Amino acid sequence: THFGFKTVEKQQKASMVAEVFHSVAGKYDLMNDLMSMGIHRLWKRFTIDCSGVRPGHKVLDLAGGTGDLAAKFSRLVGEQGEVVLADINNAMLRVGRDKLRDKGILGNVDYVQANAECLPFPDNHFDLITIAFGLRNVTDKDKALASMLRVLKPGGRLLVLEFSKPEFDALSKVYDLYSFHLLPKMGKLVANDSESYQYLAESIRMHPDQETLKAMMEGAGFEQVTYHNLTGGIVALHRGFKF
Ligand code: SAM
Secondary structure, X not given: OOOXXXXXXXXXXXXXXXXXXXXXXXXXXXXXXXXXXOOXXXXXXXXXXXXXXXXXXXXXXXXXXXXXXXXXHXXXXXXXXXXXXXXXXXXXXXXXXXXXXXXXXXXXXEEEEOOOOOOOOOOOOEEEEXXXXXXXXXXXXXXXXXXXXXXXXXXXXXXXXXXXOOOOHHHHHHHHHHHHHHHHHHHHHHHOOHHHHHHHHHHHHXXXXXXXXXXXXXXXXXXXXXXXXXXXXXXXXXXXXXX
């Protein structure tokens, strides 16, 4: 029912995600570099390399936050192209917009506050959609994937960069220690906010593994879905097409 348990639970998750990203926005980039020891830059570089993006393309960087990917796409699509940096959180969007403007990126990037579950764009519009470290925060992932498929052009591709399941047990153990013990402590020390980083560690553990996400993308209607493990499967890049 409308006021049933599920609805309440979903609303709680949505508002918690909003609160977390509101409180981390100002320190997000610094924390990203610290927590991943800079490696997130390589994961993002790999994503760009797999994007197949060309001048004139229309790109949606969904849950784009502070705009690392959008900044790179802006250069690659050129003046004829279009990049939309979309995020549900206006604090993250604002940090992203300021950062891109500081880098001199002006002409071809739009900033849109939007929920991945119901994208406010026309059908068959984008050549490429990226969602980096965003899908795990989305409450209804199937709904979000369906929405992405709708706004993608036939022939277009979706890239999902996300935490996944480490390939080896030993790595898994070290990684759990790191994310459940060290990460919240770093959050406390640098951002004075251990709760947000506790949430991040939990959301990473809850996120679907490689095969599950692949099946979810196929279930939503994406084709030729493949994935590539990065850093031993701590992160994976999934790719799917709309035909
Ligand atoms: N893509 C950026 C990056 O890789 O650095 C930011 C990733 S950050 C960990 C996750 C982002 O997802 C946050 O900016 C958050 O506001 C956004 N987000 C969470 N739920 C969302 C939703 N339902 N729709 C759109 N964005 C969402």
